[in-house]
Amino acid sequence: MTQLDTDAVWLKPGQVAERAGVAVSALHYYEQVGLISSRRTSGNRREYRRDVLRVIAFIRTAQRLGVSLEKIKDALDQLPEQAIPGKRDWARISRQWRDELTARIEELTALRDNFSDCIGCGCLSLTSCPYSNPNDILGQHGTGARRLTARMTQSTTRTGTETSLFS
Structure with a gap:
């Protein structure tokens, strides 16, 4: 499990949406149901850690396989909250599924x-x-x-x- 640096890269919703191939509204929905999280700037704008791109790729792939959002959330809840998920974390989910x-x-x-x-x-x-x-x-x-x-x-x-x- 890799610890986050205090100067971790934070992206704006539009940047994440473009890179992940989803609409900004999808990011908001994923956040609403607890699949991803963001922080708020002093101007009350959302920002996402760059590693959210891997989480979104996981969500989209699992959805294409027919996995329910509830099951996806259960899996994501097992990932470390304040650290970037590592290879071992993803392998554990893979073994479970x-x-x-x-x-x-x-x-x-x-x-x-x-x-x-x-x-x-x-x-x-x-x-x-x-x-x-x-x-x-x-x-x-x-x-x-x-x-x-x-x-x-x-x-x-x-x-x-x-x-x-x-x-």
């Missing part, structure tokens, strides 16, 4: 490999459907794509991961 990301990859692979066959929706509109669902029998077992959901649940259960990082 590894099994759940692997389960998510398996779910997406099952979706990719089976989506064109039949998702078991019960619509009966596909004349070439390899799975017959007369009278919407699958609808009696719940909503959604019953067969695909069952396959993904079996895959997830096989890996031993019951909870989802992505809910």
Whole structure:
């Protein structure tokens, strides 16, 4: 964990937004929900430490993977508050998410490999459907794509991961 120098580099919101590829309003939102923090100048303007760029990159990548902001916040809350997070800090988060990301990859692979066959929706509109669902029998077992959901649940259960990082 690297300690901050008293002369740490502070950036204006516009500079951070441009460098991170987000809108200034996104910075304000991230700050509002506790994902990032800023300080106020004597003129009451926000400034962000330069290392917030790495945190924003982490947030955006995790969001693209389908991770909820709540889970992202839980992870970020484990980082040191007054020090720049180091390689060990990021590696710890990576280890915690590894099994759940692997389960998510398996779910997406099952979706990719089976989506064109039949998702078991019960619509009966596909004349070439390899799975017959007369009278919407699958609808009696719940909503959604019953067969695909069952396959993904079996895959997830096989890996031993019951909870989802992505809910």
